Amino acid sequence: MHLSRTRRPGAASALALALLTTALAGCQGGGATSSPGSTEPSTSAGSRAHVLAVKIDNVGPARPQTGLDKADIIYVEQVEAGLSRILAAYSSRLPPVVGPVRSARETDLELLSQFDRPTLAFSGAQTKLLPAIAAAPLDPLPPEKAPDAYFRSSDRAAPHNLYLRPGRTPHATTGVNAAEDIGLRFAPAPPGGRPVADRTVRYPAARFTFTWSAEQRQWLVSMDGAPARTPEGAGLGAADVVVQYVTVRPSLYQDRWGSTSPYTETVGSGSAVVLRDGKEYDVRWSRPAAGSTTAFTTRGGKRMTFARGPVWIVFAQK
Secondary structure (H helix, E strand, O other), rough: OEEEEOOOOOOOOHHHHHHHOHHHHHHHHOOOOOOOOOOOOOOOOOOOOOEEEEEOOOHHHOOOOEEEOOOOOOOEEEHHHHOOOEEEEEEEOOOOOEEEEEOHHHHHHHHHHHOOEEEEEOOOOHHHHHHHHHHOOOEEHHHHHHHEEEEEOOOOOOOOOOOEOOHHHHOOOOOOOOOHHOOEEEOOOOOOOOEEEEEEEEEEEEEEEEEEEEOOOOOEEEEOOOOOOOOOOOOOEEEEEEEEEEEEEEEEOOOOOOOOOEEEEEEEEEEEEEEOOOOEEEEEEOOOOOOOOEEEEEEOOOEEOOOOEEEEEEEEEO
């Protein structure tokens, strides 16, 4: 993976074993408790976020995606053939519809163990991966478990037309922001930083560009050279972008065509770049264990602070 910028002047098997030995069995049941439409963030103290994570398609026929603008965190990871896929985490508000929904990957299990037993909505998974998903500390929600929550759109061809209605799922949100729940702090920017106009992250067969808009006070998102938009035509934006340098290696699993799925290691430590308020900051990331959250610290050892709004975390090969 390659990353460029333009300035203004001036372990799989071990993870599976850990999941199988430490996870709680079973899934949450019960009727739907969240209502369709957006849920406004809660200001109540002491409650944990109850995260709904949705695996979202990100190839040309899947765009524009629905509901990305309501996510607290958007994770971008590499999948087969050098393409990318999105894992969107919702907690402070739930959109009426999210999608297109696609299949889960082994990377998702380690990544989501930062949260307190999240719900994972996905269209399916490689057969050999299903036992690890069932054993993971999350509540899996494929279509067969909540058939009334999923539907196929008639304006797109399968497999890019499966959508989720969060209000019809057993998931109940607490309204707590998922980013704050795992330790990201919304506060004024730290001193320093370098002015930057844009950043591009390149995968073998995909790329993302984040361009600062002083007028809109956000980073405008482009995918594969085209502006990312909502179905209504509004541009997608991020308050913060984290380019997190990680190890991407082959996993134990393959897709239906025999291609080995990449595995993104999110436990460990390394470097990252945080984009906020038209500047870039060099930081370090650290996550000692799968059950730990990821900490981002400045070169001076202080916690990195973030602007309030959607946080995009893009995993780039170090």
